[in-house]
Amino acid sequence: MPIIAPSLLAANFLRLEDECHLVNESEADWLHFDVMDGRFVPNISFGLPVLKAVRKACRKFIDVHLMIEEPEKFAEDFKKAGADGLTVHYETCRHLHRNIQQIKSLGMQAGVVINPHTPVLLLNDILEDVDMVLLMSVNPGFGGQAFIPHTYEKIRELRRAIDERGLPVKIQIDGGVTLENAPHLVEAGADVLVAGNTVFSSPDPMETIRQLKAVAPRKAVA
């Protein structure tokens, strides 16, 4: 079964506590928390004070996706605010290896994320150091965008690279995940599905999370 991570970006910000309780009571495993700086991505979302408040209400693993320049400046602050995992963009890290070690040394799960245009093979020399690779299936910055189909090829390529080396690295997909494409994503090799609008804009978010969680398990690689 995939790990399901509803994205808070699509929640009702006037009722954040209720939205956290909904996630707590659902079959979701993680809460995905998108931080945007208006520089790396053309949008601004929320940051440390909101995470601190959400942490008080959220009992699930908080998976922070940093869409910000110079993420190393804030890693410790995000840990203190309650992040369980921190994922940084390949495109923002000139010293990615150092950034990943920093996140781990702070006691968080360390992830690296690549944009739709960034090739999977650029991750070859960091794969052994990360806990998770996030493949963006939309251009980061906004919720509610359409899934980019080329992501399937990237999932398969990454799955192969991880399995050939016997690594415990998880593959996460973020952007345009729906009830329709979720089974195909899992079959291609995804372990973690982020879903914003599919969950929070649905008439029954709890039931939608349950359905996402119930998608068929990934077939073992021969």
Ligand code: DX5
């Ligand atoms: C986009 C964010 C996503 C976003 C996904 O930049 O990284 O996490 O919340 O939203 P949906 O699932 O609506 O595409």
Ligand code: ZN
């Ligand atoms: Zn995200």
